Amino acid sequence: MFQTLDDLKPDQTVLVRIDINAPVEDGRAQDNRRFARHAETIAELLDAGHAVCLLAHQGRPGRDTFISLESHAAILADHLHTGVEFVPDTYGEEALAAIESLDSGEVLLLENVRMCEDELPEKEPEVHAESDLVQTLAPLFDAYVNDAYSAAHRAHASLVGFPLVMDAYAGRVMEHEYTANSAIQEREFDGTVTMVLGGTKAEDLIPVIERVDDTVDRFCLGGIVGELFLRAAGHEVGFDLAGSELYDHQWEEHGDTIEATLDEYGDRLMLAKDLAYEDEDGDRAEVAVEGIEKETSFLDIGSDSTAAFADRVRESEAVFVKGALGVFEDERFADGTVGVLEAIAETDCFSVVGGGDTSRAIEMYGLSEDDFSHVSIAGGAYVRALTGEPLVAVEALQGAA
Template identity: 60%
Template sequence: MSSFDTIDTLNADTDIASEKRVLVRVDLNSPISDGAVQDNRRFERHAQTVQELSDAGYHVILLAHQGRPGDDDFVSLEGHASVLETYLDCDVKFIDDTYGSRVGESIGVTEPGDVLLLENTRMCEDELPEADPETKADTTFVQSLSGHVDAYVNDAYSAAHRSHASLVGFPSVLPSYAGRVMETEYEANTAIAKKEFDGTVIMAVGGTKATDVIDVIDNLGESVDSFLLGGVVGELFLRASDIPVGFDISSETDRYDTQWERNSEVINSILTDHADQITLANDLAYDDAGERAEVAVDSITDKSVSFMDIGTATAELYADMIRDADAAFVKGALGVFENKDFAVGTVQVLEAIAETECFSVVGGGDTSRAIEMYDMNKTDFDHVSIAGGAYIRALTGEPLAGIEALESETV
């Protein structure tokens, strides 16, 4: 269990009774299409925390970010207010500023149960870049805004690996608590290292960002019994096993070779130290004139096609191993599941997890999106994470600045 306080503690704190103003950091960062924000699971998840606080009679003041300065998705949060409102039993008011007299006046006229969303935190120059909590706490943004509220709640687990003002500055100057998303994400994503399991622990690892997941494998060697590999990382491990895959076949792409150069030493070390824990694909799938075709790994003599999924035999093997497991974790897709012809590996692994009684966590935006795309029920999984970078940090044992700020002694 974590050592930070939660909303339960906030509700029990007689110095911060209902009707007080609570500043809540959420993560509503979402895809932007034609200038409009697109709905995603983050709105629904954070709405649970917001609704709970609103129902309890707090004045709920929201902070969130969208994109980065200079990027196409760096836009105002006005549209986010409308999307969030669809998940709440109350209106979401919006002000196009983050601190100052206008914000103070807007906060001052809120009523118990009201929800007010402030402008994109990254439009405030004090938010970026990353710095230590003391430095961020001393910014005009934090000092000014904290004077208008009574407590701070951080619900933005998916941004908790960032040391930005809205994430680490306020716990130094306000009584601070974890929201429900922060609480549940933290407990689920650290379970693989902290939870005791009676049987086998399986982790399916894939995706295109091999560097991230290789670090996960290296860190969790003592906690996971079997790693089931697919995607780019699976090909790189096959390459280390003298199978002629895991390299770019065109000078126009750079998906494999750079990551191989960066990680080959660690991959070989993992294969030496944890060989009995690594399960590699025994067949791979590729596109043959618009149709799915498969080839046995041991019959590959050179890489002349792009592999887009683990093969059917491998998918069945992985699914069987998961059905016998006591816990199953997923990080990264095992194939290009957006194309149904190459969703076999990802879907069969997820369906096997859903069919069993094992403890399960599915992490990473792409993989969790497959649950919705292929009509699986997310309630069949113990936890479907909305975090990306923070999930990786948790699995690799790296500290999360937002968590550390909540765990530190506050005022």
């Protein structure tokens, strides 16, 4: 296991890697639940008398979301109720001067670490530990804290290099996410375990089904992934209409695997009985899957499917969710996703809801995070945790311990 904040001595200067990668509008970051979660870790560090310097990323080079972290500092300050100094530099002279002047109880945010040449290449931790980024910053700090669980599957310099040259600890987000998301691999459940899978990427979810075979009793499938499985079952859905590019390329790449998965796990896969679409008046309409002909886009599972999935959830001791069952951002087509989440919230079961979009539905439709055992802010790292694949940043922390 790794060291946590419980093992960190007070009154130190600490370098903290967080993940506040956020939606961008008009060139500025927009608030999301990652800011609030990391603010809890930062506040705990400040209460312990630490001087806190933050490393974070935003977007990738070449994309519209690849912006400075200046607007992120203002959002963090709102959550912390204290000032967050921002410096438009990561490990140059301006950054080093700001770090040197950092006092106990103060917070400094460095510039987007992905603007540094050393950061993005996927390399072995030992190589990253020798990078200019790590070698320049590490001597200025007493300890390194990695709180960026949602990026823990990336072998980037700021995530895996520092634990090899410094005392390294897991922040609270890292600690809690790792514990909850690894539960499907590490905990034993006496009753029924159900997994609800949806979203858009079959390549993410097929390995999950295969890897949790010994733990999960029943899989409920919806979203684009669910429609692809309906296609494999012989129904006239799961293909592109004019102007759509969601299905056919996935079928070409994964159709054989989807059919094989359906053959092997068929009696444990709950597919939708009905699907919802927008009728000519702009209202929600539903049609049974049996005998269906796809003449329009399907945007949600139907009422019978939602009820069946919800019943399955209520019978379960543990429920894991990855991916939305429909286009829940449109209230007309939120019934499947929200209906299943409401059933989980009403049930006394161990529950983990993961995938950024799915967890966002909890907030959008007035559900309380307290009604779930854990709501993950991770995407790729959550999928890897479900399948038991190693997370390189977690391994780096464990090695440091």
